[in-house]
Structures are given as structure tokens and as C-alpha cells.
Amino acid sequence: MMLNVFWNTLALQGGFGNWGGLVLPLGFLLIFYFIVWVPARRRQKDFQTMVEALKKGDRIVTTGGLYGEIVSVDTSTVILKIADSVKVKIAKSAIGSLEGEGDKGENR
Structure with missing residues (x-):
């Protein structure tokens, strides 16, 4: 009820003035x-932490x-053994991910 009174008062007084048209788009942003952006940054940070923590023997x-x-x-590369004599x-x-984490959906 109080919210309706607030919006009706704003409408009678001309709303938010020149800023009235920006309220809805700014709310959507x-x-x-x-x-979208916050979870994506969190996933990227988690992935970067995982890559930096890689060590010999990880699958x-x-x-x-x-x-x-x-x-x-190395600093930007990894040598990967994919078969007995294939590196x-x-x-x-x-x-992409550690071998066990792909099932949990935690990879990029």
C-alpha cells in the first residue's frame, strides 16, 4: 500500500524528472x-587458481x-602424458578441468 502511494506521488510530481527513463534500464543492468558477470568472474578466478596449482601427477x-x-x-605450458610413450x-x-571435476560441472 505504501509503495503504491510512493509511486503515485512520484507520478503526480513528474516522476524522477529527466532520470525517470533510466530507472528501468539501470535496474536491468x-x-x-x-x-551473469559476478558468477562468470568467480568461475574464471576458480579456474585460474586451479591452473596455477597444477603439479606433476595431476590428471x-x-x-x-x-x-x-x-x-x-612450465610457466605457460604443460607436458601431458596421454599414453605409455606419448607425451x-x-x-x-x-x-579444461581436473579429471574428476568434469562430472560436477565445475569446469569452464
């Missing part, structure tokens, strides 16, 4: 920010779907 899945065990870690060098940005 605020909602969009908390629904990972690449974004291309290769499963393997980390043999060595490949991949960029850290190509890492």
Missing part, C-alpha cells in the same frame, strides 16, 4: 550484473577432450 582433461597425466609444468606439450589455456 544491475540484475544482469549479479546474475587433467583438455578442452579438446584429451585425458592425461601431467609430467611437467604432448599443451598450453595451460587448453586445460
Whole structure:
């Protein structure tokens, strides 16, 4: 009831003045920010923390779907053992998740 009185008073007085047309779009932007951007930044931060904590022996899945065990870690690359005598060098940005985390939906 009080909210209706408030809105009716604003309508009679000319609303929010020149800012009245911006209230709804700004509200949508605020909602969009908390629904989309904040969780995306949190996922990116969690992913970056996971990549920085990688060590020899961790089992990972690449974004291309290769499963393997980390043999060595450099600043921007990882050497991945995908079979007994097969080792490949991949960029850290190509890492999708740790092998067990893909089922939980925690990968990028």
C-alpha cells in the first residue's frame, strides 16, 4: 500500500524528472550484473587458481577432450602424458578441468 502511494506521488510530481527513463534500464543492468558477470568472474578466478596449482601427477582433461597425466609444468605450458610413450606439450589455456571435476560441472 505504501509503495503504491510512493509511486503515485512520484507520478503526480513528474516522476524522477529527466532520470525517470533510466530507472528501468539501470535496474536491468544491475540484475544482469549479479546474475551473469559476478558468477562468470568467480568461475574464471576458480579456474585460474586451479591452473596455477597444477603439479606433476595431476590428471587433467583438455578442452579438446584429451585425458592425461601431467609430467611437467612450465610457466605457460604443460607436458601431458596421454599414453605409455606419448607425451604432448599443451598450453595451460587448453586445460579444461581436473579429471574428476568434469562430472560436477565445475569446469569452464
